[in-house]
Amino acid sequence: MSVIEIQNITKDYGKGRGVFDVSFAVERGEVVGFLGPNGAGKTTTIRQLMGFIRPDRGRAEVLGMDCFAQRDQVQARLGYLPGEIAFMEDMTGTAFIRFIAQMKGMGDLARARQLMEFLELDGRGRIRRMSKGMKQKIGLVIAFMQDPDVLVLDEPTSGLDPLMQGKFVQLISRAKKAGKTVLMSSHMFEEVEQTCDRVVIIKEGRVIAAEEMQHLRQSRTKVFLIDFATAAEAERFCAGGAGRQLDGCRVVLRTSGRADALIKELAGYTVTELATRTQSLEELFMHYYGRGSK
Ligand SMILES: Nc1ncnc2c1ncn2[C@@H]1O[C@H](COP(=O)(O)OP(=O)(O)OP(=O)(O)O)[C@@H](O)[C@H]1O
Numbered sequence: 001m002s003v004i005e006i007q008n009i010t011k012d013y014g015k016g017r018g019v020f021d022v023s024f025a026v027e028r029g030e031v032v033g034f035l036g037p038n039g040a041g042k043t044t045t046i047r048q049l050m051g052f053i054r055p056d057r058g059r060a061e062v063l064g065m066d067c068f069a070q071r072d073q074v075q076a077r078l079g080y081l082p083g084e085i086a087f088m089e090d091m092t093g094t095a096f097i098r099f100i101a102q103m104k105g106m107g108d109l110a111r112a113r114q115l116m117e118f119l120e121l122d123g124r125g126r127i128r129r130m131s132k133g134m135k136q137k138i139g140l141v142i143a144f145m146q147d148p149d150v151l152v153l154d155e156p157t158s159g160l161d162p163l164m165q166g167k168f169v170q171l172i173s174r175a176k177k178a179g180k181t182v183l184m185s186s187h188m189f190e191e192v193e194q195t196c197d198r199v200v201i202i203k204e205g206r207v208i209a210a211e212e213m214q215h216l217r218q219s220r221t222k223v224f225l226i227d228f229a230t231a232a233e234a235e236r237f238c239a240g241g242a243g244r245q246l247d248g249c250r251v252v253l254r255t256s257g258r259a260d261a262l263i264k265e266l267a268g269y270t271v272t273e274l275a276t277r278t279q280s281l282e283e284l285f286m287h288y289y290g291r292g293s294k
Pocket residue numbers: 013017018019036037038039040041042043044045083
């Protein structure tokens with residue numbers, strides 16, 4: 001049985017807004033990225049998973065529990081980071097974390113303290129005066145402090161600086177090693193690439209692709225920039241195969257093949273410069289986002 005199971009959920013807000021017939025599952029120990037452009041339906045899907053809203057049709061389950069009918073149990077078992085966190089602004093960060101821990105029936109705050117230290121969060125000030133990044137750290141401490149088996153994170157690194165984004169990646173890696181199950185929505189391609197086993201891509205309320213990260217990595221094309229000693233050599237190379245573009249003494253080659261064949265072919269030429277660039281994950285996703293819904 002999958003840890004998270006979403007079956008054909010539809011939440012129709014009218015005028016084509018909402019989510020439609022969304023299905024996917026997350027297995028135990030898997031880290032899945034939930035990606036899509038603004039307004040695609042990521043938060044709407046996650047809110048149904050948390051039991052905050054009831055699907056018009058379909059069913060969402062976590063650990064075998066119905067997310068709406070058994071929402072109290074589901075919410076108690078999940079580590080959840082909302083996209084927009086509602087804080088008690090007059091409390092200090094530490095007091096708020098303590099308050100949530102009490103509500104969750106947690107006696108031991110050692111893990112919360114460790115997380116605050118790891119994220120370099122000084123929780124003494126009032127939340128009202130905190131930056132977005134500091135508030136996000138509070139949200140992360142709350143999501144992780146119970147050491148939950150399942151984590152659902154909506155835009156976890158929004159507002160975090162690159163150093164803290166790196167720390168977040170470490171948090172996820174540790175969670176994965178400990179066998180936790182993670183679903184996270186994100187706009188940050190780099191962190192998704194570093195953390196996720198699989199991605200589910202949603203566009204205009206519908207899932208348009210679900211891919212293994214390994215497969216995505218392999219399907220990225222490489223771009224080689226090859227400078228030849230003479231334009232004649234560049235022309236000769238260019239005529240030798242597909243995907244080659246001539247620019248004076250330079251040839252731009254796009255390929256998803258291995259570099260080995262290219263290197264062997266180039267041995268017959270005088271190459272003055274060779275540079276390579278891999279298509280970024282962002283470019284690859286743009287290809288999906290740009291594609292029409294199925
Ligand atoms: N309560 C609501 N009433 C009406 N429309 C809504 C409601 N909640 C969301 N929507 C609409 O549903 C669509 C999906 O919104 P959602 O917040 O799920 O997108 P998202 O993928 O999380 O986007 P973002 O990355 O911008 O947060 C949007 O068009 C949004 O305006």
